[in-house]
Amino acid sequence: MNFAPTEEQALIQESARRFATTELAPIAGELEDPAARPRYLAVLKQLAELGFMGLNVSPQYGGTGAGVVAFSLAMTEISRACASTGVSMSVNNLVCEVVQSIGTEAQKERYITRVCSGEFPCGSFCLSEAGAGSDPSRMKTRAVRDGDGDGWVLNGTKMWITSGEYAGFFVVWAVTDASAPSGKGISCFIVDADNPGVTVGRAEHKMGQRASSTNPVSFDDCRVGSDAMLGEENAGFRIAVGELTGGRIGIASLALGIGSAAIDFARQYITEREQFGQKIADFQGIQFQLADTMTELEAGRLLVLNAAWMKETGQPYMQAASMAKLYCTEAANRACYTALQFMGGAGYTAEYPLERYARDARVTTIYEGTSEIQRVIIARELLKSL
Amino acid sequence: MNFDLPPELAAYLDELDDFIEREIKPLEQQDDNIRFFDHRREHARTDWDNGGRPREDWEALLAEARRRADAAGHYRYAFPQTFGGRDGTNLGMAVIREHLAARGLGLHCDLQNEHAIVANNIGLLLMLEYGSEEQKAQWVEPLATGEGFIAFGITEPDHGSDATHMETSAVRDGDGWRINGEKTWNTGIHTAPADLIFARTSGKAGDGDGITAFIVPTDADGFRLEELLWTFNMPTDHGHVTLHDVRVPDSAIFGGEGRGLQVVQHFFNENRIRQAASSLGAAQFCINEAVAYARERKPFGKPLATNQGIQFPLVELQTQCEMLRALVHKTAWMMDTYGAFSVSDKVSMCNFWGNRLCCEAADRAMQVHGGMGYSRHKPFEHIYRHHRRYRITEGAEEIQMRRVAGYLFGFMKQRAPKGVQE
Numbered sequence: 127m128n129f130a131p132t133e134e135q136a137l138i139q140e141s142a143r144r145f146a147t148t149e150l151a152p153i154a155g156e157l158e159d160p161a162a163r164p165r166y167l168a169v170l171k172q173l174a175e176l177g178f179m180g181l182n183v184s185p186q187y188g189g190t191g192a193g194v195v196a197f198s199l200a201m202t203e204i205s206r207a208c209a210s211t212g213v214s215m216s217v218n219n220l221v222c223e224v225v226q227s228i229g230t231e232a233q234k235e236r237y238i239t240r241v242c243s244g245e246f247p248c249g250s251f252c253l254s255e256a257g258a259g260s261d262p263s264r265m266k267t268r269a270v271r272d273g274d275g276d277g278w279v280l281n282g283t284k285m286w287i288t289s290g291e292y293a294g295f296f297v298v299w300a301v302t303d304a305s306a307p308s309g310k311g312i313s314c315f316i317v318d319a320d321n322p323g324v325t326v327g328r329a330e331h332k333m334g335q336r337a338s339s340t341n342p343v344s345f346d347d348c349r350v351g352s353d354a355m356l357g358e359e360n361a362g363f364r365i366a367v368g369e370l371t372g373g374r375i376g377i378a379s380l381a382l383g384i385g386s387a388a389i390d391f392a393r394q395y396i397t398e399r400e401q402f403g404q405k406i407a408d409f410q411g412i413q414f415q416l417a418d419t420m421t422e423l424e425a426g427r428l429l430v431l432n433a434a435w436m437k438e439t440g441q442p443y444m445q446a447a448s449m450a451k452l453y454c455t456e457a458a459n460r461a462c463y464t465a466l467q468f469m470g471g472a473g474y475t476a477e478y479p480l481e482r483y484a485r486d487a488r489v490t491t492i493y494e495g496t497s498e499i500q501r502v503i504i505a506r507e508l509l510k511s512l
Numbered sequence: 513m514n515f516d517l518p519p520e521l522a523a524y525l526d527e528l529d530d531f532i533e534r535e536i537k538p539l540e541q542q543d544d545n546i547r548f549f550d551h552r553r554e555h556a557r558t559d560w561d562n563g564g565r566p567r568e569d570w571e572a573l574l575a576e577a578r579r580r581a582d583a584a585g586h587y588r589y590a591f592p593q594t595f596g597g598r599d600g601t602n603l604g605m606a607v608i609r610e611h612l613a614a615r616g617l618g619l620h621c622d623l624q625n626e627h628a629i630v631a632n633n634i635g636l637l638l639m640l641e642y643g644s645e646e647q648k649a650q651w652v653e654p655l656a657t658g659e660g661f662i663a664f665g666i667t668e669p670d671h672g673s674d675a676t677h678m679e680t681s682a683v684r685d686g687d688g689w690r691i692n693g694e695k696t697w698n699t700g701i702h703t704a705p706a707d708l709i710f711a712r713t714s715g716k717a718g719d720g721d722g723i724t725a726f727i728v729p730t731d732a733d734g735f736r737l738e739e740l741l742w743t744f745n746m747p748t749d750h751g752h753v754t755l756h757d758v759r760v761p762d763s764a765i766f767g768g769e770g771r772g773l774q775v776v777q778h779f780f781n782e783n784r785i786r787q788a789a790s791s792l793g794a795a796q797f798c799i800n801e802a803v804a805y806a807r808e809r810k811p812f813g814k815p816l817a818t819n820q821g822i823q824f825p826l827v828e829l830q831t832q833c834e835m836l837r838a839l840v841h842k843t844a845w846m847m848d849t850y851g852a853f854s855v856s857d858k859v860s861m862c863n864f865w866g867n868r869l870c871c872e873a874a875d876r877a878m879q880v881h882g883g884m885g886y887s888r889h890k891p892f893e894h895i896y897r898h899h900r901r902y903r904i905t906e907g908a909e910e911i912q913m914r915r916v917a918g919y920l921f922g923f924m925k926q927r928a929p930k931g932v933q934e
Contacts, residue, residue, distance in 0.1 A: 410819050410821035410822075414821050414824075
């Protein structure tokens with residue numbers, strides 16, 4: 127057993143922390159304004175320059191090659207300052223990993239390098255649809271072979287697409303064999319954002335994580351070449367449930383960052399605020415909640431680092447990732463609730479970042495697999511070995 | 513709206529307290545009978561070398577308390593006046609059971625033995641509702657005095673919550689029936705002269721209809737008490753019995769051929785609300801004790817009660833008690849006003865919430881009392897162990913929630929639970 131980070135991991139964590147506290151935290155609130163989009167894209171460019179868009183990607187394609195634990199550590203630090211930036215970073219890392227894992231050499235050269243270098247601010251996953259959220263096998267988007275060539279024509283609309291507005295390309299899931307049993311006839315494609323068949327819809331008005339855009343994306347007779355297929359034909363569902371597991375480590379790390387930022391801020395506040403002639407930190411009712419919150423976050427930290435280590439060392443990590451995602455995101459929401467309560471009315475105002483933390487934390491138990499889906503996965507993993 | 517208890521009920525609680533002080537407390541104190549309630553209670557009550565069953569002197573003491581309560585006119589409170597009772601209501605029983613349990617451990621109310629100076633005699637109520645004239649003639653009097661008892665045999669080793677899938681069967685045999693099967697958790701079977709055995713007589717596994725209840729004498733040929741199951745809380749009177757070709761006459765049928773499940777539902781409905789009220793009372797007792805102790809105990813030179821870490825968990829528990837009390841009263845009142853099956857979902861809500869609350873309150877009281885709380889000089893470990901059982905028996909928590917969900921989502925009919933005719 128060794129709980130100490132390696133020198134490289136510590137360096138990456140430190141550089142993420144420095145960037146987060148000096149550059150990102152001071153402007154995180156302002157980035158929520160849609161008019162601040164250019165500034166947000168500049169932040170993403172800086173992240174690419176720091177090597178944070180491909181932390182677990184081979185240097186051969188412009189990645190950092192630092193591993194999954196380093197990715198988790200950096201995610202938490204960045205998300206302490208700005209969860210929107212964190213989610214863009216998480217998705218980008220995962221897009222690169224998926225392409226690296228199952229893409230052709232040409233796809234790797236074309237897409238991974240451009241995300242890692244910052245040429246593309248983002249890549250995006252297009253999986254969810256209006257009628258297919260937790261159950262992606264119900265998707266309606268179709269891809270049929272192009273009549274006069276060896277390519278494909280995609281039709282359908284995807285929902286909740288993170289970074290839809292400024293993604294350089296989309297990884298799109300579509301039904302390629304409608305007669306196959308549920309989940310067996312889905313394939314994965316890479317579609318360039320400038321493809322004339324792609325329409326990015328109006329951004330959703332969201333409760334939190336507002337600096338990052340979330341859009342519907344439509345594919346209307348969208349033609350792609352045969353080289354656009356990612357992975358094997360009709361193996362898309364396996365990619366969705368398998369390769370995307372790593373995203374749960376990203377979101378668990380992100381949630382941990384929000385929760386820690388919230389309670390750290392409030393911890394400072396309670397040692398200054400006085401009521402009934404004493405610091406409110408001297409009330410046990412406050413102290414014990416603080417103790418419980420920090421204990422939960424620390425437990426979450428160990429869960430997510432363990433999941434990251436398992437993935438990094440090539441072990442099966444689906445159950446560990448789901449446990450980390452479930453626990454960290456729920457604990458982060460409780461931490462935000464408690465921290466805001468500590469600050470009373472002040473916490474409820476936009477004068478302090480607590481309300482933003484609370485808003486940003488809420489979606490973490492919903493996206494990248496809801497808490498309920500994580501429990502389904504955990505239970506399935508636990509029971510399948512019997 | 514009026515949330516006052518009916519004045520006659522409030523007055524009756526005072527009358528009961530007065531009776532306890534005059535006739536029960538002295539009995540509890542004489543001849544070292546307090547050994548059954550103080551730190552020696554488990555040992556004093558348990559005949560360890562005789563299968564772990566209740567000791568005879570313990571049950572004799574309970575019988576004497578019942579005799580005194582009956583002589584004073586309290587024991588039969590819930591029974592109809594024609595059987596010496598006071599026509600007690602469900603609300604009355606709920607309030608009384610909460611009140612008795614809130615007084616703590618004592619001879620006035622011992623939940624482990626389903627004993628109290630005001631009887632929770634569901635067996636008699638069922639007999640009056642479902643018994644034939646012949647059965648009533650035989651059973652009403654002994655059931656009313658508490659001297660007779662019919663154990664309840666529905667659960668089987670392989671079928672607990674899914675009782676309708678029972679494997680015990682009864683087939684016609686000449687002018688009677690032949691019963692074969694196995695039953696477990698038959699409480700009180702160690703002394704009961706008869707066991708109410710539920711057996712499938714028609715239909716298929718899972719059907720609500722086709723289960724018949726038979727009053728089977730425990731000395732019948734082929735009826736055997738295999739063991740008393742040792743439990744978290746001892747002594748045990750929870751028997752595992754087997755029936756091999758047990759013959760009973762047609763007149764042993766209780767509640768009609770194929771209609772046994774209705775008897776079960778009736779039993780559970782009435783008993784669950786009373787169990788909930790007992791748990792509420794015991795929870796309140798634990799809170800009260802913890803509050804009193806926190807005010808008197810002074811670590812670091814100031815009362816424990818001044819710590820918010822002590823206050824707030826007790827505040828949460830007291831809040832839940834107040835809410836549960838309102839729901840128990842309302843539910844019992846609705847049963848009285850609209851019929852026993854009118855609010856089965858609320859009965860289940862009261863039950864699982866009350867039993868869980870009591871375990872949490874006992875656990876918290878133990879924590880506030882520290883080492884003394886863990887010791888048997890305080891009653892919390894006993895209360896916890898007993899009410900932990902309630903979270904499983906008479907419908908596990910999950911079964912209560914399943915029932916609430918059934919009504920909430922429209923899978924079950926409110927007025928007619930499975931096997932009950934409207």
